[in-house]
Amino acid sequence: MDIRQLKYFVAIVDAGSLSKAAQKLYIAQPSLSQQMAALEDELETQLLLRSARGVKPTTAGHALYQRARAILRQMEQLRADVREDGGSESGMVAVGLPTTIAAVLAVPLFEHVRKHFPGIRLQIFESMSGYISEMLPDGRLDLAILFRDSETHGMSVIPAFDEELYVFGHAGLKLRKTATTCPLSALAGVPLVTPGTVNNLRLLIERTFLREEVELHIVGDIDSLPALMAIAHGGSACTILPASAMLHRAENARPPMRRIVAPDMSRPASVCWSHALPVSAAALAVRKAMVGLIGQLHADGRWPGITLRPPPDAATLEDTSGSV
Known part of the structure; x- marks a missing residue:
């Protein structure tokens, strides 16, 4: 095992594909495959799971990946220190x-x-x-x-x-246009777009609505901040985000924004x-x-x-x- 093989292995895991890693490393894919086969033979264990959708590390491969990243970073830092x-x-x-x-x-x-x-x-x-x-x-x-x-x-x-959370948009909300806050209860049944189920914000929203016994009506899972803001601005659904979400948006592209209260929502x-x-x-x-x-x-x-x-x-x- 040498540093070059570790570098190749890390590149493959990062890319999720032998062909993409080969392009990034500027080497032929067959040569890269041979290097990985030699590494697996030396360690006497399978490191990569290959499929039509690409490659991903086995349990042993994941352990090697973490150690290899640390070793490569130490080598890089050593060069910089010298x-x-x-x-x-x-x-x-x-x-x-x-x-x-x-x-x-x-x-x-x-x-x-x-x-x-x-x-x-x-x-x-x-x-x-x-x-x-x-x-x-x-x-x-x-x-x-x-x-x-x-x-x-x-x-x-x-x-x-701690970051306060706001509701952006007006779809389904029955609040005065001048209101700067929004009680959580006012979001019952309101159509919402949020990030997907593995996102921290999505989990917080679900838990808060469940705890306060407020009906949660999610109509779309959107893992894109620009799309969430555009949907809220367009008026077809609201979204829940921090104030920083609108900082770099033009005034005419900002949907209505109200801080969630009773209870406050923050993370x-x-x-x-x-x-x-x-x-x-x-x-x-x-x-x-x-x-x-x-x-x-x-x-x-x-x-x-x-x-x-x-x-x-x-x-x-x-x-x-x-x-x-």
């Missing part, structure tokens, strides 16, 4: 941001890192929260913002803020990192920048609809759990 005289903030840092969070944080984070840490190459992955929560434990991300406020096995968190958000990868000096610098920027953007009025959590203590902010 080039930068050993230990300065440099190298690749991958950050996952839910779509509504990315709308506010992605550009300021990039600009801050570019200005203060020119040796860091930042990767920002924007997606729905359910997908990001899968990428972090797999080692594909160094950091992420996830909608949780407690640690789980193998994952550390810094609770950052916690935390800066998270997995113990599957070593915490490099670069990742630690980006983590601190994320925590600081969240507070600054809120103080400047550029992040409405959130309530900040108490700032973390120095020990938490410097936590390097996961380092090896």
Whole structure:
């Protein structure tokens, strides 16, 4: 087994396809297949499940994938440390941001890192929260913002803020046009479009309506923020989202927006990192920048609809759990 084989294996799992991985790696697919067959022979176990829809790792393959990601990241950091005289903030840092969070944080984070840490190459992955929560434990991300406020096995968190939720749109709502809030009871039977069933927001909506005994009427599962907002603006259904969803939309493209009350609906958000990868000096610098920027953007009025959590203590902010 060598570093090249690990790199090939990780590329295949990330791409979900031998042909796509071969194109990305600029090698012939038969050669890539031979390398994987040799790796499976050496480890005496099947690593990949092949089908007409692509490939995915076996249980053993998933374990190898996590370790291989960590090894490759360590090799990358080692090169960066040597080039930068050993230990300065440099190298690749991958950050996952839910779509509504990315709308506010992605550009300021990039600009801050570019200005203060020119040796860091930042990767920002924007997606729905359910997908990001899968990428972090797999080692594909160094950091992420996830909608949780407690640690789980193998994952550390810094609770950052609580995000208020709003109903966007007017379909089926019997409220005054000037109303700025919407009682949850007023959403009984109102046609709603929401993200799919694995999404954190969808689970929160279902649990809240069930707990308050309010009729939930979901008419579409839409895993696209622009589509959710367009549907709400068009008037065929409403949606439930945080205020940040509308920040970069033109005034004439913003549907009516009312904060949900009685009870309030909100969700916690935390800066998270997995113990599957070593915490490099670069990742630690980006983590601190994320925590600081969240507070600054809120103080400047550029992040409405959130309530900040108490700032973390120095020990938490410097936590390097996961380092090896």
